[in-house]
Amino acid sequence: MKNVMSNKIVIALYVLPALFLVLFLIYIPIVLTGYYGLMDWDGVGQMKFIGLENYKKLIHDKLFWKSTWHSVLLALFSVLSLVGYLIVSLVLASKIKGANIFRKIYIIPMLMSSVAIAQLWVKIFDPMNGLINSVLTMLGMKNTPLWLADPNMALYAIFVPIVWQYAGFYIIIIYAALINVPQELIEAARIDGANAFQIAYKIKVPLISGVLKVLIILAVVGSLKYFDLIYVMTGGGPGDATEVIASYMYKEAFGKFNFGYGSAIGFGLLIISMGTTWIIQKLLNTNK
Amino acid sequence: MKKKALSYLVLLTLVIGLALSGCSSSDKSASEGKSGDGKIHLKFMHDWPKGSSTAYYSLVDEIIKDYEAKNPNVVIDVEVLNPDQYRDKLKVLAASNELPDVGLTWSNGFAEPYATGGQFAPLDDIIEKEFKDQFVPGTVESYSFNGKSYALPMEMNITYIFYNKEIFKKYNLEVPKTFEDLKKIGKTLIKNGVIPATVGSKDGWPASMWFMYLADRIGGPTILTDVIKGKVKMSDPAIVKAAKEIQNLVDMGFFVKGNTAFSNDDAKGYFLNEKAAMFLTATWELPNFTTSPDVPQEFKEKVGYFKFPIYEGGKGTDINSYVGGPGLGAFVAENSKHKEQAKDFAAYLVKEWGKRSVEEAGILPATKVNTEGLNVPKMYLDVLNDINNATNITTWFDTQASPNVSELHHDLITALFGKQITPEEFAKQHDEALAEEAKKNKQP
Numbered sequence: 001m002k003n004v005m006s007n008k009i010v011i012a013l014y015v016l017p018a019l020f021l022v023l024f025l026i027y028i029p030i031v032l033t034g035y036y037g038l039m040d041w042d043g044v045g046q047m048k049f050i051g052l053e054n055y056k057k058l059i060h061d062k063l064f065w066k067s068t069w070h071s072v073l074l075a076l077f078s079v080l081s082l083v084g085y086l087i088v089s090l091v092l093a094s095k096i097k098g099a100n101i102f103r104k105i106y107i108i109p110m111l112m113s114s115v116a117i118a119q120l121w122v123k124i125f126d127p128m129n130g131l132i133n134s135v136l137t138m139l140g141m142k143n144t145p146l147w148l149a150d151p152n153m154a155l156y157a158i159f160v161p162i163v164w165q166y167a168g169f170y171i172i173i174i175y176a177a178l179i180n181v182p183q184e185l186i187e188a189a190r191i192d193g194a195n196a197f198q199i200a201y202k203i204k205v206p207l208i209s210g211v212l213k214v215l216i217i218l219a220v221v222g223s224l225k226y227f228d229l230i231y232v233m234t235g236g237g238p239g240d241a242t243e244v245i246a247s248y249m250y251k252e253a254f255g256k257f258n259f260g261y262g263s264a265i266g267f268g269l270l271i272i273s274m275g276t277t278w279i280i281q282k283l284l285n286t287n288k
Numbered sequence: 289m290k291k292k293a294l295s296y297l298v299l300l301t302l303v304i305g306l307a308l309s310g311c312s313s314s315d316k317s318a319s320e321g322k323s324g325d326g327k328i329h330l331k332f333m334h335d336w337p338k339g340s341s342t343a344y345y346s347l348v349d350e351i352i353k354d355y356e357a358k359n360p361n362v363v364i365d366v367e368v369l370n371p372d373q374y375r376d377k378l379k380v381l382a383a384s385n386e387l388p389d390v391g392l393t394w395s396n397g398f399a400e401p402y403a404t405g406g407q408f409a410p411l412d413d414i415i416e417k418e419f420k421d422q423f424v425p426g427t428v429e430s431y432s433f434n435g436k437s438y439a440l441p442m443e444m445n446i447t448y449i450f451y452n453k454e455i456f457k458k459y460n461l462e463v464p465k466t467f468e469d470l471k472k473i474g475k476t477l478i479k480n481g482v483i484p485a486t487v488g489s490k491d492g493w494p495a496s497m498w499f500m501y502l503a504d505r506i507g508g509p510t511i512l513t514d515v516i517k518g519k520v521k522m523s524d525p526a527i528v529k530a531a532k533e534i535q536n537l538v539d540m541g542f543f544v545k546g547n548t549a550f551s552n553d554d555a556k557g558y559f560l561n562e563k564a565a566m567f568l569t570a571t572w573e574l575p576n577f578t579t580s581p582d583v584p585q586e587f588k589e590k591v592g593y594f595k596f597p598i599y600e601g602g603k604g605t606d607i608n609s610y611v612g613g614p615g616l617g618a619f620v621a622e623n624s625k626h627k628e629q630a631k632d633f634a635a636y637l638v639k640e641w642g643k644r645s646v647e648e649a650g651i652l653p654a655t656k657v658n659t660e661g662l663n664v665p666k667m668y669l670d671v672l673n674d675i676n677n678a679t680n681i682t683t684w685f686d687t688q689a690s691p692n693v694s695e696l697h698h699d700l701i702t703a704l705f706g707k708q709i710t711p712e713e714f715a716k717q718h719d720e721a722l723a724e725e726a727k728k729n730k731q732p
Binding site: 042043044122125126127128146147148149150151154233234235236237238239240241251254255256257258259 | 376379380382383401402405407489490491544545546547548549550558563690691692695696699700702703705706708709
């Protein structure tokens, strides 16, 4: 076995299938997307080379920057909600009664498909018969909000199910990291007279900071390229009130047959995502 | 322990391997159009799911079974999708050159890139051979580009305001003759806590029908077609006025609250549940109001329709001018492996469709229908007569427009109903897109 593994050719051979998959499914399409961005192409007919025209248009496209702003807001929202998840996980990991059941409850949304979640929340937000407005009406409120139909509110309304959807995912990861914190450290702190809050803040959180950093990046990048609930629930509407980069890209490419411009948006999204990741990494490292 | 883990791992790899090889082999057979049984497999895609378009689904299903019975060597593989998903999937399939052998397409702007991009096969030969003088005039032309026809039209729809007769009676309301009457009806209904009209403006197109009719009534029946042709600008005062009237209705509370988040189906629910009194939609809904077993009989008896009222002082003075158009038509993929068989199936489908659709499914076909001795609900006879007496049928603006403009139009309509833009901006953004389009078309 050792002999086999030290043979460079064999190693290369074993890596090859995975390498091919990654190349053909990820890297080559990325390069192609950038290339299609140079074209005027309706997705069906002939491509026409137009140089950097699409990218120039992108920089001056108000709607693109508006949807970028929406994506950035979502990213901020997701990162803030990490604090909530951290608190929930700390409580769950401190061996309270029923922690096991709660953990399972938080996981459930993650097991549902995005479309099911979207349908569920569309019904909850329904301005006439929805759960929220029915309760509000029962409490005597007149002029109940329109939620998804109100351009000023739709974006924030839609953040709620998005955050809810991923809660289980983040909680389970933080929880797993927390129960791996060495018990001796916590005991030692307790002997030194630290209270539960101090133990959490001074010992547990610093020890899992690596995991938290990864989660922040995951949350930010996931939010920037977020698509599914928005597509199903509002389709980016009303108007462009909930348009995010990915839904805008989809609309241009598949709605308007502008595959060239759609590709340019996709490439822009890639650059924005990479840039943000890089900045976050820099920021988190200097904090250390 | 380690050993056990290893054996699990081996098992897992085996299972995954099996699953993957299973996938690849089935993919292969599908793409070759022939599988182990030696029969010709034709792929057919339509957008009439069993749940939401029962009558259509059953009729197509029946015709397919008959065809398979007549041609034992052919198997039709059917894929059914919701209309919105169908539109998207067709684009994706076209981009990868994998259109189904036979499928359905909308007319004009939707079909154009496929037809001129060489994805659809020209069907002039079978139209000449099998359908001479069979189609309602003007329908085939909606699928024709550069002198060739690329689909066999299956539907002909016009648009009416359907209304709940019982609600109208309860509040002593009469069918409106003018737009002012319609507004008055709205006011009475609002006072009594009834939603005057339901509309799914999230999708854009259902809401656009209100706009198209108002433009027709205010600016005359040809105005929107002229916009597409570039003869008239969207910022024409008549069109801006139409957009303004829409917003007046919105301000009044004429439309169901929160409609900018409703799809057409969501909106339809308000009419079917008798929460809204009116619903502007096309005749493809007729089965739901007459024959469909899924809708309670008591409700069906309450449904009536009226023509979109006249706008006082407007140029469109003829109430027999409709907004409508051919809906779906059957296309054959240019690179189908069994093109002749596919053409044969498409022809059979459309022919049988024309024969059976009105009586069996309550659908108005694009082929001519002989109303004599037809055993159908009265509403159908009325509609068929209306079509015969129509002075003008303006094809839906979003159908006539290119996909680019059409998509923008849908977004702008949603924004108009949500009061996110003014009528002037609404017109301006259309004009900009149309101008860009015209520039692009001149270049090559």
